[in-house]
Amino acid sequence: xxxxxxxxxxxxxxxxxxxxxxxxxxxxxxxxxxxxxxxxxxxxxxxxxxxxxxxxxxxxxxxxxxxxxxxxxxxxxxxxxxxxxxxxxxxxxxxxxxxxxxxxxxxxxxxxxxxxxxxxxxxxxxxxxxxxxxxxxxxxxxxxxxxxxxxxxxxxxxxxxxxxxxxxxxxxxxxxxxxxxxxxxxxxxxxxxxxxxxxxxxx
Amino acid sequence: xxxxxxxxxxxxxxxxxxxxxxxxxxxxxxxxxxxxxxxxxxxxxxxxxxxxxxxxxxxxxxxxxxxxxxxxxxxxxxxxxxxxxxxxxxxxxxxxxxxxxxxxxxxxxxxxxxxxxxxxxxxxxxxxxxxxxxxxxxxxxxxxxxxxxxxxxxxxxxxxxxxxxxxxxxxxxxxxxxxxxxxxxxxxxxxxxxxxxxxxxxx
Numbered sequence: 001x002x003x004x005x006x007x008x009x010x011x012x013x014x015x016x017x018x019x020x021x022x023x024x025x026x027x028x029x030x031x032x033x034x035x036x037x038x039x040x041x042x043x044x045x046x047x048x049x050x051x052x053x054x055x056x057x058x059x060x061x062x063x064x065x066x067x068x069x070x071x072x073x074x075x076x077x078x079x080x081x082x083x084x085x086x087x088x089x090x091x092x093x094x095x096x097x098x099x100x101x102x103x104x105x106x107x108x109x110x111x112x113x114x115x116x117x118x119x120x121x122x123x124x125x126x127x128x129x130x131x132x133x134x135x136x137x138x139x140x141x142x143x144x145x146x147x148x149x150x151x152x153x154x155x156x157x158x159x160x161x162x163x164x165x166x167x168x169x170x171x172x173x174x175x176x177x178x179x180x181x182x183x184x185x186x187x188x189x190x191x192x193x194x195x196x197x198x199x200x201x202x203x
Numbered sequence: 204x205x206x207x208x209x210x211x212x213x214x215x216x217x218x219x220x221x222x223x224x225x226x227x228x229x230x231x232x233x234x235x236x237x238x239x240x241x242x243x244x245x246x247x248x249x250x251x252x253x254x255x256x257x258x259x260x261x262x263x264x265x266x267x268x269x270x271x272x273x274x275x276x277x278x279x280x281x282x283x284x285x286x287x288x289x290x291x292x293x294x295x296x297x298x299x300x301x302x303x304x305x306x307x308x309x310x311x312x313x314x315x316x317x318x319x320x321x322x323x324x325x326x327x328x329x330x331x332x333x334x335x336x337x338x339x340x341x342x343x344x345x346x347x348x349x350x351x352x353x354x355x356x357x358x359x360x361x362x363x364x365x366x367x368x369x370x371x372x373x374x375x376x377x378x379x380x381x382x383x384x385x386x387x388x389x390x391x392x393x394x395x396x397x398x399x400x401x402x403x404x405x406x
Contacts, residue, residue, distance in 0.1 A: 026226040027229045144387065147380065147383070150365075154361065158360075162353075165352070171352070184357060185391065187391045187398060188388065192402045196395060
């Protein structure tokens, strides 16, 4: 077996993100990824056993990048509602800055079967931090006591939709539009009484 | 020009829905659609000028089918909040019954640029009825006064996500899960005071 090369490993992952973002799941192949990365396809298998392993690596990497971007905006001493608003804003900035990464994440999440199979990422500390935030939110009766997948869905997907819409001119990139979107997300995820208090006090 | 044949026209549209649902936008081609429909590709162009025209026809047909399913569940004499809840339930049943149609709609909506260009469907009376419901909701201060695209997004996409999740076993198909989802959607789209009143009085 050839020696692994971290730079090539990362180049393959980056190429995989691009192939996935441009062509979707049905078009994804290790042939295309290797070609885009400029690495012989046979060498790709040194790094990733097969297409599924490559997709799973893309999933872990992109979710980690997204989690890191969100966690950087969280301040533990702040109220949970403030942290959730900060996470929406951070996710929006991440989606605007990294459109291919976010498209790849959405493509992978849409293939719910895969996500279901892959499950949680125990070694992803940033992602763990977000899971803990959600769990704390439920335990403290700030977030609704429902399936955590529902909470994660409402906290992320509308933000990606808004960023996509800004990119093509469907939405305007204004503080007012982001504030509207944030209020809708908070209405969806917060306990009704907590939402009301937050809504009346927000600036 | 050969005589058009309504049955062939519909067969091509149905094949286009399947090709779109299975392979996504990047894989979509008139070659694949003609092959699946069992109609020579040259004949496809009798019905649809080009790929874009075929995609637009798919968009109009699937959105119309979705609109008809929703409108059938609306009772004009009922309060707007009751009608909105009924629309969520109807959309869920539609998504469970017509998974390919709903996947095709989502694929087309994700290509926001296309949707933006196609704009509204003035001759689709069922869709008009839903637009009117949303406009009435905003005018009567029941729905939030925000971009109607935000309202439509929150009213439909989480329902499709839930139906997809039920199909692969991520979510359970229970009245409780659908009630949770409905409450989250209502929290997102209703004016905060209207939401509070609805939430306290719901059965």
